[in-house]
Amino acid sequence: DGGITQSPKYLFRKEGQNVTLSCEQNLNHDAMYWYRQDPGQGLRLIYYSQIVNDFQKGDIAEGYSVSREKKESFPLTVTSAQKNPTAFYLCASSMWTENTGELFFGEGSRLTVL
């Protein structure tokens, strides 16, 4: 089945450790996105990528890093510089960013920093 796979679903880490969240899609989409969601809030854009080997900062990129070495993959690293990393992280893809068509989301990764 075509879709977006995020892993792990739940992740616990100690303060000061970097963590990497995986996002893979088999929809052949050019554009991929990472969002953060806090309880009772809407989504906030961290990074997005329109094409392989290119990515742009979103509204809350500080303390995060990404790479886009393959079309199918867009991993997110939450670094120790992120002051409040506990959140629900969502990866999405779409055919391309300029188009306002459908965003396809993964099931999310819930990160808890102890």
Add this chain to the structure above:
Amino acid sequence: DAKTTQPNSMESNEEEPVHLPCNHSTISGTDYIHWYRQLPSQGPEYVIHGLTSNVNNRMASLAIAEDRKSSTLILHRATLRDAAVYYCILGDSNYQLIWGAGTKLIIKP
């Protein structure tokens, strides 16, 4: 950035139509109106989007005011599976979407 105003929550009875309102008085001419919904601890799901004309798909209908300052998502016959948080979002490209807190829709059996 264009923003939207939605009620925090709404209740509806199962098998009845639901009208979810959204106000967007600062919408620009190129902004599309998007609706997504989200179940607890899941990723959002696309519902519908439109620019000026009313839109229909298998999930819902989108009614857009003539001045585009408001819109209404219509679920024609609500089921328990429609209980979710519904987001009304504006943007002319996917990376410019501003997500608010949405409307929590409660369906009563």
